[in-house]
Amino acid sequence: MIRYCGMKTIEDKCSEGYAIQIRSSTTADIPRLVDVWERCSQISHAFIPASYWEGQREAMAQQYLPAAESYVLESDGEASGFISLMDTRVAALFVDEAQQGKGYGKALLNHAKSLRSQLNLQVYQKNESAVRFYKLQGFDITEECADPHTGEQEFVMVWARSS
Numbered sequence: 001m002i003r004y005c006g007m008k009t010i011e012d013k014c015s016e017g018y019a020i021q022i023r024s025s026t027t028a029d030i031p032r033l034v035d036v037w038e039r040c041s042q043i044s045h046a047f048i049p050a051s052y053w054e055g056q057r058e059a060m061a062q063q064y065l066p067a068a069e070s071y072v073l074e075s076d077g078e079a080s081g082f083i084s085l086m087d088t089r090v091a092a093l094f095v096d097e098a099q100q101g102k103g104y105g106k107a108l109l110n111h112a113k114s115l116r117s118q119l120n121l122q123v124y125q126k127n128e129s130a131v132r133f134y135k136l137q138g139f140d141i142t143e144e145c146a147d148p149h150t151g152e153q154e155f156v157m158v159w160a161r162s163s
Contacts, residue, residue: 019075019076020073020074020075020080020104020107021073021074022071022072022073022074022107022108022111023071023072023074024069024070024071024072025065025070025071025072025082027066029070029072029079029082030061030065030066031061032079033065033070033072033079033082033094034057034060034061034065036079036080036081036082036094036095036096037060037082037092037094038053038054038056038057038060039096039097040094040095040096040097041053041094043097044127044129044130045124045126045127047124047126047152048150048152052149052150064084064091064092065084067086068084068085068086068091068092069084069085069086070082070083070084070085070092071083071084071085071108071111071112073095073104073107073108075099075102075104080095080096080099080104081093081094081095081096081099081104081105081108082094082108083108083109083111083112085112085115085116085119088116088118088119088120089119089120089121090109090112090119090120090121091121093105093108093109093121095108105133106137109137113159113161117160117161118158118159118160118161119139119158119159119160120142120156120157120158120159121134121139121156121157122145122147122154122155122156122157123154123155123157124147124152124153124154125144125152125153125154125155126152126153131155131157134157134159135157137159138159139157139158139159140157140158140159141155141156141157142156142157142158143155143156144156
């Protein structure tokens with residue numbers, strides 16, 4: 001499988017050999033990315049009322065995504081997921097629920113790892129599948145905190161490239 005990053009072509013392997021492309025996001029991507037973000041947030045964060053995520057759509061579209069360095073994973077010409085970085089922080093990593101289990105999240109995270117020597121993120125403690133995923137990708141829990149918007153407990157996790 002070939003993954004295109006900017007003008008460079010590099011080989012990457014997703015499970016089952018799905019062909020993907022990872023590219024920088026554009027403003028035209030924002031509506032699709034907000035849809036993926038909201039649906040996935042409601043599913044993976046079912047412990048937070050859906051109304052919270054619905055209320056964040058406008059801020060996600062007008063503030064957060066435009067301010068972030070985001071990369072879109074396309075499969076068969078459709079945006080199937082994205083990762084957003086704010087310096088070394090993974091601010092968002094979401095894959096459309098219909099496309100999960102194909103290695104797309106790992107591919108997006110590996111792309112971010114190729115761009116940074118260290119990454120950090122916050123993940124809800126109740127999102128056990130995400131915590132497991134990040135641990136499998138080499139992230140370590142370094143501290144605990146509470147999300148000031150939801151009151152939910154989070155883990156702060158860090159990954160650093162080995163020397």
